[in-house]
Amino acid sequence: MNTLVRKSVLDVKPYVPGKPIEETKRQLGLKEVIKLASNENPFGPSPKAVEAMKKSLAGVNRYPDAQGYYLKKRLARHFGLLAENFLLGNGSDEIIDILIKTFVETDENIVTSDTTFLEYEIIAQVNSRKVKKAPLRYFKYDLGAMLKLVDKKTKLVFIANPNNPTGTYVTKYEVADFLKALPGQAIVVFDEAYNTFIDVDDYPDSLDYLRRKNKVVILRTFSKAYGLAGLRLGYAIADPQLISYMERVRQPFNVNILAQAAGLAAIDDKDFLKKTRRMTLEGKDFIYRELSKMGLGYVPSAANFILIDVEKDSREVFKSMLKFGVIVREMSQYGLKNFIRLTIGSQKENRRAISALRKVLTPRA
Numbered sequence: 001m002n003t004l005v006r007k008s009v010l011d012v013k014p015y016v017p018g019k020p021i022e023e024t025k026r027q028l029g030l031k032e033v034i035k036l037a038s039n040e041n042p043f044g045p046s047p048k049a050v051e052a053m054k055k056s057l058a059g060v061n062r063y064p065d066a067q068g069y070y071l072k073k074r075l076a077r078h079f080g081l082l083a084e085n086f087l088l089g090n091g092s093d094e095i096i097d098i099l100i101k102t103f104v105e106t107d108e109n110i111v112t113s114d115t116t117f118l119e120y121e122i123i124a125q126v127n128s129r130k131v132k133k134a135p136l137r138y139f140k141y142d143l144g145a146m147l148k149l150v151d152k153k154t155k156l157v158f159i160a161n162p163n164n165p166t167g168t169y170v171t172k173y174e175v176a177d178f179l180k181a182l183p184g185q186a187i188v189v190f191d192e193a194y195n196t197f198i199d200v201d202d203y204p205d206s207l208d209y210l211r212r213k214n215k216v217v218i219l220r221t222f223s224k225a226y227g228l229a230g231l232r233l234g235y236a237i238a239d240p241q242l243i244s245y246m247e248r249v250r251q252p253f254n255v256n257i258l259a260q261a262a263g264l265a266a267i268d269d270k271d272f273l274k275k276t277r278r279m280t281l282e283g284k285d286f287i288y289r290e291l292s293k294m295g296l297g298y299v300p301s302a303a304n305f306i307l308i309d310v311e312k313d314s315r316e317v318f319k320s321m322l323k324f325g326v327i328v329r330e331m332s333q334y335g336l337k338n339f340i341r342l343t344i345g346s347q348k349e350n351r352r353a354i355s356a357l358r359k360v361l362t363p364r365a
């Protein structure tokens with residue numbers, strides 16, 4: 001059968017998602033399982049989004065609005081931009097695919113970092129595009145090293161900011177230097193899936209780069225802080241002309257009726273966002289304190305997850321934590337064999353995760 005498949009597809013190592021709750025319950029015969037493995041919102045979906053979806057359910061016999069007219073208009077108002085500045089996607093995952101298909105010829109390349117969101121490389125590979133990756137420096141994107149990889153054939157540069165799985169971010173100073181030195185044909189994609197959780201002053205204002213006519217594309221998602229991961233809704237913000245080319249590549253009905261209705265309502269749900277942000281930051285402090293008490297190293301995070309050095313094979317730690325009904329992410333797929341990534345949950349979930357981690361890492365006397 002191998003001969004039937006394109007070579008680039010044969011070489012792909014498929015993305016391994018966080019283990020689902022139901023599967024874990026079934027396999028281990030557990031009643032209560034918590035999932036802190038996919039950086040989702042532990043406080044549920046935005047209640048306003050749920051109400052809006054209920055109202056639009058009766059209309060799902062029709063195709064969705066192919067233009068996403070109301071949602072784009074609403075986003076435009078939210079950001080003080082034009083509706084033409086937005087492209088909607090079936091999650092930002094889909095937009096990564098659209099970006100590569102729109103801008104990168106098969107003999108051109110993409111630059112990003114090692115140990116970053118795996119979909120950049122997987123989607124590029126499936127599309128037979130070459131990816132060049134610079135190593136991280138102290139768990140952080142090294143923009144200087146990435147710049148050295150950029151050549152005349154580089155069309156896209158992916159910067160996850162904050163980065164997944166490290167939670168680190170690049171500062172506005174680093175980005176300003178990087179953009180200044182970048183050759184004209186390269187488009188920089190700032191993937192800001194976790195921007196809502198930022199709590200620092202030197203995070204770059206990527207919209208400002210857009211206003212100053214830099215060739216940048218900003219990716220945002222409703223999957224994290226807005227609590228709508230299961231609906232699949234993300235968007236790109238860019239110059240209208242770049243967006244118009246991407247619109248040619250997009251499938252006409254890529255964002256379904258419920259996702260459009262939910263997005264429209266969620267963007268207005270300031271209370272929900274505020275609560276999510278506050279509880280996440282509190283949860284992060286709690287987990288930092290507990291990890292320090294346990295003497296475990298971690299990477300300080302600007303996002304809603306923490307990369308933890310468990311000082312032993314993370315696949316074993318993952319399996320042992322499952323037995324306590326706690327799903328985390330083991331990081332061997334990212335080349336971080338002794339690390340797990342823990343999503344910050346509700347306070348009850350955080351306590352349970354820490355208690356499980358303590359039991360798993362403390363050998364019985």
Ligand SMILES: Cc1ncc(COP(=O)(O)O)c(C=O)c1O
Pocket residue numbers: 038039090091092093094117160163164191193220221222223229232233234
């Ligand atoms: C950095 C980053 N970008 C994009 C995504 C995908 O988001 P979406 O659910 O919008 O496809 C994720 C999800 O984990 C992510 O971590």
